[in-house]
Amino acid sequence: xxxxxxxxxxxxxxxxxxxxxxxxxxxxxxxxxxxxxxxxxxxxxxxxxxxxxxxxxxxxxxxxxxxxxxxxxxxxxxxxxxxxxxxxxxxxxxxxxxxxxxxxxxxxxxxxxxxxxxxxxxxxxxxxxxxxxxxxxxxxxxxxxxxxxxxxxxxxxx
Amino acid sequence: xxxxxxxxxxxxxxxxxxxxxxxxxxxxxxxxxxxxxxxxxxxxxxxxxxxxxxxxxxxxxxxxxxxxxxxxxxxxxxxxxxxxxxxxxxxxxxxxxxxxxxxxxxxxxxxxxxxxxxxxxxxxxxxxxxxxxxxxxxxxxxxxxxxxxxxx
Numbered sequence: 001x002x003x004x005x006x007x008x009x010x011x012x013x014x015x016x017x018x019x020x021x022x023x024x025x026x027x028x029x030x031x032x033x034x035x036x037x038x039x040x041x042x043x044x045x046x047x048x049x050x051x052x053x054x055x056x057x058x059x060x061x062x063x064x065x066x067x068x069x070x071x072x073x074x075x076x077x078x079x080x081x082x083x084x085x086x087x088x089x090x091x092x093x094x095x096x097x098x099x100x101x102x103x104x105x106x107x108x109x110x111x112x113x114x115x116x117x118x119x120x121x122x123x124x125x126x127x128x129x130x131x132x133x134x135x136x137x138x139x140x141x142x143x144x145x146x147x148x149x150x151x152x153x154x155x156x157x158x
Numbered sequence: 159x160x161x162x163x164x165x166x167x168x169x170x171x172x173x174x175x176x177x178x179x180x181x182x183x184x185x186x187x188x189x190x191x192x193x194x195x196x197x198x199x200x201x202x203x204x205x206x207x208x209x210x211x212x213x214x215x216x217x218x219x220x221x222x223x224x225x226x227x228x229x230x231x232x233x234x235x236x237x238x239x240x241x242x243x244x245x246x247x248x249x250x251x252x253x254x255x256x257x258x259x260x261x262x263x264x265x266x267x268x269x270x271x272x273x274x275x276x277x278x279x280x281x282x283x284x285x286x287x288x289x290x291x292x293x294x295x296x297x298x299x300x301x302x303x304x305x306x307x308x309x310x
Contacts, residue, residue: 017175024182031189036196049286051293054200069285123201126285131237133281135288136305143206151201154289 042125043068043076049128054154061121061151063106065099067142069126073134085137092138096122096145104146117148125153202292204303227262227275227300229255229291233283242291252287256294263298270299278306 046068069075074082075092083091103120112119122142126135139150230243242249244258263270275295279288292303 017179021175021179021182024179024186028182028186028189031186031193035189035192036194042199048199049289051200051202051289051296053293053296054202054289056198056200057203125199128284128286128289129237130285131281132279132283132285132288135285136281136307139206139305140307148205148207150204150206152204152289152292153199153201154293155197156200 042066043070045070046125046127047071047129048125048153048155050157051154052156054156056156061123061149062119063103064121064123064151065096065147066123066125067138069124069130069134069138071127071129073131075134075138085134085141089137089141093141093145096142096147100145100147118146119149120147121149121151122147123151123153202289202296202303206304227259227273229275229277231277231279231283231287231291233280233287235282237282237284239283239287239290252290252294255291256297259294259298259300263300267299271301273300274302274304275300276304276306 067075070082073084073086075085076082077091077095081091083089085092099120100118103118104114107114107119122139124135124138142150227244232240232243234240239252242252242255244255244262247258249255249258259275263273277288277291279291295303
């Protein structure tokens with residue numbers, strides 16, 4: 001068996017780039033299509049309760065409002081401040097009132113009757129260990145602001 | 159103005175690949191780092207009457223033959239489930255609650271959709287147990303679920 005001479009210098013080794021670029025484009029396309037910005041509103045600190053009959057509905061809710069509640073029962077609004085709904089509900093009330101106002105305007109533009117309640121769905125993502133009283137309080141505030149549709153999020157599998 | 163001869167084939171046009179590959183790798187790395195595996199979350203859909211000021215107070219408009227089910231839950235100091243009471247029945251676990259609800263409602267989905275269930279639980283009970291009770295109700299297709307108002 002002959003060994004080739006190294007560094008003969010007579011011919012340059014040409015790297016064929018085409019397969020690599022093909023693969024890279026494939027990967028980019030995959031990651032682009034799986035990119036999902038709608039998950040930004042989900043708080044990863046929340047450990048949802050388990051419920052085996054909680055089924056994910058296929059239709060997406062109409063202009064949803066997410067409320068994440070930590071295991072201590074604190075609500076994190078946009079801006080990151082933690083609010084105890086039992087101690088001081090004004091910030092949550094204000095936040096929901098703005099959402100309600102926006103929903104009312106949108107419904108009026110769309111020509112939907114607002115007297116039967118707002119079309120917004122309040123999605124409550126409360127932690128498994130959150131005290132029930134705090135969840136109740138948030139629901140009560142939302143009801144008083146005019147919301148009627150609620151989704152309680154839970155995990156089907158651990 | 160001179161016009162170049164086309165198809166002279168003397169000098170090949172070579173495409174410079176390096177900047178493109180650079181950019182492509184940049185993009186690849188960006189998309190890789192923003193990649194998140196999405197876990198699908200389930201949910202219980204609940205409709206509650208609006209309690210807005212000025213609107214009528216919610217009344218129980220359905221006075222059907224079946225009485226409403228009231229699920230009373232009690233909690234220990236730490237917020238764990240202590241006991242459940244439905245009418246006269248005392249239970250210890252959510253599995254027993256599911257069985258009791260099944261006994262009350264039966265197999266008729268028409269009955270189940272008419273029944274209204276109210277959950278009464280103390281403030282310190284962990285939310286997971288309340289969801290467990292809703293889960294038990296969902297298993298027998300009870301759809302109308304109410305919560306008691308918070309104590310304060």
